[in-house]
Amino acid sequence: MVVNATSVTTAPPVKKATEDTKRALLGKVDCFIFDCDGVIWRGDSVIDGVPETLDALRKLGKKLVFVTNNSTKSRKGYLGKFTSLGLDVNAEEIYSSSYAAAAYLESINFPQDKKVYIVGEVGIQEELDLKGIRYCGGPDDADKKIDLKPGYALPHDEDVGAVVVGFDRHLNYYKIQYATLCISENPGCHFIATNLDARTHLTDAQEWAGNGAMVGAIKGSTKREPTVVGKPAEFMLANIATTFGLKRSQICMVGDRLDTDILFGQQGGLSTMLVLSGVTTEQALLSPENTIHPDCYTDQLSDLLEAAQSAA
Structure with missing residues (x-):
């Protein structure tokens, strides 16, 4: 029997x-967890219809949590960004990967006599300060250089018990070498990554290399795999559920990335919705090569507005 190839179609x-x-x-979701970059804003611009949609969801009694893998800001710093963009969000509704790193160190009872070496920006420092965890590196090492003269060995602090790698616009060879020495030579030193995002939204004009590039450099030099605390790691979701008293069956994860946001939701037993206002395109989503499938997808978050207003 010959089957006409033109009559056979594969459903997306x-x-x-x-x-x-x-x-x-x-009707079934009591809480929405939103990624920020690509869902709420792009760069420094709010995506059309987002403020109205958030207001409509609040009027329905939905709990809202805003989660970002970007570690450059602390929760306090992100609250400032939400406010500057005209978004009415409470500090306790924000969960950044910089906070996840600090919360993880607290969860493993990181020794008080040890320090954290930071490859990253001020967001990680501010969250470690709130947990009373000592640190070095970060922005203080932004301009440091190495003079590779004969016989020179870079000294490092033997009290560093963890290296946290977050997005760092001032990554340099000094930081890579210092982190490598701490991880390789300090006994029991933890290697922690805030996330492994390949790309990120720094401006609304294009995509930029993400923290995966920073982590990859140190993975390459140490031959060690990091403990990842941001999406899609289980630690972040478990900590959110505990902090906010949420049941996973009543949560929907809304994001623009398949390999972080949607995978994060699926692995955690959440409902998932992909929006096409960020990294993932419809072509990539529906490609036969893609194996991560959200429960549904839409163009942008404001597509929920009409349904939310009708339900109210």
């Missing part, structure tokens, strides 16, 4: 959300 693994899909989602 996931369908675009209809109004019925959106209403059903709103």
Whole structure:
């Protein structure tokens, strides 16, 4: 029997959300966890319709949590960004990977006599300060250089018990070597990555190399795999659920990345919605090569607005 190839079609693994899909989602979900870059904003610009959509969801009694893998700011720093963009968000609703790193160190009872070496920016420092954890590196090492003269060996602090690698716009060879020495030569030194994002939104004009590039450099020199605390790691979700008193079956993860946001939700037993306002394109989502499929997808977060207003 010969089958006409033109009559055989393969259904896409996931369908675009209809109004019925959106209403059903709103009916079963009590809490939405939102990624920030690519969902709430791009660079320093709020995505159209987001403020109105957040207000409508709040009127329905939905709990909102804003999660970002970007570690350059602390929760306090992100609150400032939300406010500057005209978004009414409370500090306790924000969960950054800089906070996740500090929370992880606290969860393992990081010794008080040890320090953390930071490859990253001020967000990690501010969160470690709040936990009373000592640190070095970070912005203080932004301009440091190494004079590779004969016989020179870079000294490092033997009291460093953990290296935390977050996004760092001032990454340099000094930081890479210092982190490598701490991880390789200090007994029991932890290697912690805030996230492994390949790309990030620094401006609304293009995508930029993400923290995966920074972590990759140190993975290459140490031949060690880091403990990842940001999305899609289980630690972040477990900590969020505990902190906010949430049941996973009542949570929906909304994000723009398949390999972090959607995987984060799926591995944690959450409902998932992908928005196409950030990194992932519809072509990439529906590609036969893609194996990460959200429960539904839509163009942008404001596509929920009409359904939320109708439900109210």
